[in-house]
Amino acid sequence: MTVTAARPIRLAILLSHPVQYFAPVFRELAKRPDVDLTVIYCRLDGAKMYFDPEFARDIRWDTPLLDGYRHKVLRGWDLRGATGPLAYLAPSIMSEIKAENYDASIVFGWAYLTCWLAFAKARWESIPWVLYGDTSVTYEKGKRGLKGWLRRMLLRALFKRTSAFLTSGAFNALFYEFHGVRARASFDAPFAIDNELFSNGARTAWTRRAEIRRGLGIPPHAIVLLFVGKLASHKRPQDLLHVLENLRRDHANLAAVFVGDGPLRKTLESEVASRDIANVFFLGFRNQSTLPPIYAASDVLVLPSSREAKALVTNEAMACGLPVIVSDRTAVWGPSELVRDGENGFVFPAGDLAALTGAVRRLVTDAPLRERMGKRSREIVGSFTPARCAKAIVAAARFACHRASVLPVPVPPAGNAYPDERHCQP
Numbered sequence: 001m002t003v004t005a006a007r008p009i010r011l012a013i014l015l016s017h018p019v020q021y022f023a024p025v026f027r028e029l030a031k032r033p034d035v036d037l038t039v040i041y042c043r044l045d046g047a048k049m050y051f052d053p054e055f056a057r058d059i060r061w062d063t064p065l066l067d068g069y070r071h072k073v074l075r076g077w078d079l080r081g082a083t084g085p086l087a088y089l090a091p092s093i094m095s096e097i098k099a100e101n102y103d104a105s106i107v108f109g110w111a112y113l114t115c116w117l118a119f120a121k122a123r124w125e126s127i128p129w130v131l132y133g134d135t136s137v138t139y140e141k142g143k144r145g146l147k148g149w150l151r152r153m154l155l156r157a158l159f160k161r162t163s164a165f166l167t168s169g170a171f172n173a174l175f176y177e178f179h180g181v182r183a184r185a186s187f188d189a190p191f192a193i194d195n196e197l198f199s200n201g202a203r204t205a206w207t208r209r210a211e212i213r214r215g216l217g218i219p220p221h222a223i224v225l226l227f228v229g230k231l232a233s234h235k236r237p238q239d240l241l242h243v244l245e246n247l248r249r250d251h252a253n254l255a256a257v258f259v260g261d262g263p264l265r266k267t268l269e270s271e272v273a274s275r276d277i278a279n280v281f282f283l284g285f286r287n288q289s290t291l292p293p294i295y296a297a298s299d300v301l302v303l304p305s306s307r308e309a310k311a312l313v314t315n316e317a318m319a320c321g322l323p324v325i326v327s328d329r330t331a332v333w334g335p336s337e338l339v340r341d342g343e344n345g346f347v348f349p350a351g352d353l354a355a356l357t358g359a360v361r362r363l364v365t366d367a368p369l370r371e372r373m374g375k376r377s378r379e380i381v382g383s384f385t386p387a388r389c390a391k392a393i394v395a396a397a398r399f400a401c402h403r404a405s406v407l408p409v410p411v412p413p414a415g416n417a418y419p420d421e422r423h424c425q426p
Contacts, residue, residue: 010100014107015039017042017043017045023067026069027067038072038102039072040073040093043076044073047066063287063288074092086112087112089113094117097122106129109131110131128400130393131159131162133172134169134310134331138331159180162185164185164187166396168191185399189388189389191384195385198295202321205293216283218279222253225255225299226301226317230261240304244256248279260285260286261284300323301314303326303332310331319377321377323363323370323376326348344374345377
């Protein structure tokens with residue numbers, strides 16, 4: 001017999017700090033009558049000014065990160081310069097879990113000691129928890145030796161005690177399967193952005209495309225390859241320079257725009273100057289509200305990373321109607337993922353400069369193809385929404401509560417309790 005919940009689930013979500021992409025999801029959850037939500041932060045980095053070592057500058061996001069939902073900030077230990085497990089250390093998470101008597105908790109990852117303190121206290125108090133993250137199976141299979149074995153043992157012990165899992169994409173789902181997690185306990189909750197914010201912003205900006213380009217110094221008839229992200233070695237921004245240099249003889253109107261800062265910026269700028277590569281523009285760090293006009297002024301997003309979890313700039317570019325070229329190490333491609341090879345862009349082997357050059361050449365030389373792929377990008381990303389993510393979170397929380405007999409909740413159906421689509425092999 002199916003029973004219904006007698007009251008909303010008291011749900012806690014633990015994150016290290018506010019993230020601009022998750023705020024819309026939390027607002028969706030806060031609107032639901034079946035959820036009593038509290039988001040718990042270790043610190044308010046991002047909502048307040050903080051120093052980002054990879055961007056090498058102070059950052060504060062210019063979109064509202066704390067509006068529309070209840071949140072708390074833990075009392076933390078301010079360990080200056082702490083990295084790794086000791087970053088965002090807040091032992092007060094243990095008293096928070098005990099005092100508030102939550103029905104279930106969602107913990108974003110396991111990288112920090114604070115997460116493990118939350119697991120320990122939740123287990124002591126018999127409170128089920130759900131894991132949410134973006135770890136990809138792509139890198140997991142390469143972890144060998146004693147360190148790899150210890151990691152597998154630790155994670156499998158954690159996963160055995162975890163009531164449910166939110167998977168941020170196909171590669172993340174395969175990661176959990178690799179560690180023995182049964183599909184029944186996994187719920188598809190793909191990372192999402194506010195699609196309308198970017199789509200509407202880009203449509204408005206498109207009418208001023210020539211003006212925007214003039215303001216950035218970009219030639220009006222250039223075909224613009226766009227890179228958005230930290231200028232760091234694992235992102236391989238130098239590969240885009242290589243492509244530009246290779247193709248500029250036949251395509252003098254080709255340009256590259258780099259949005260972001262990082263340790264490689266000076267090196268890249270020096271390379272551009274020493275090799276006399278024309279039409280390269282470094283825009284530096286740009287806040288979220290300023291990105292739609294830049295997407296509107298561009299023609300193709302290129303993401304050549306050798307290591308990448310879930311690059312949400314892919315969602316942004318697609319919502320703005322751009323075709324995308326991504327490496328096979330980005331975890332955003334596959335039949336149920338954002339980038340579908342040949343439909344809305346191309347996938348190439350990371351580091352294969354010839355393959356990347358070939359993919360860029362196809363889009364540079366075929367304007368109708370760019371237009372078709374850009375339209376398909378909008379169609380695909382339209383199903384990756386904060387509302388879909390929020391729905392999965394509620395389903396996972398109810399599943400966890402049912403397993404722990406915390407609340408009277410609907411019994412999940414046989415097989416997978418949610419989602420609309422199951423894991424697909426990328």
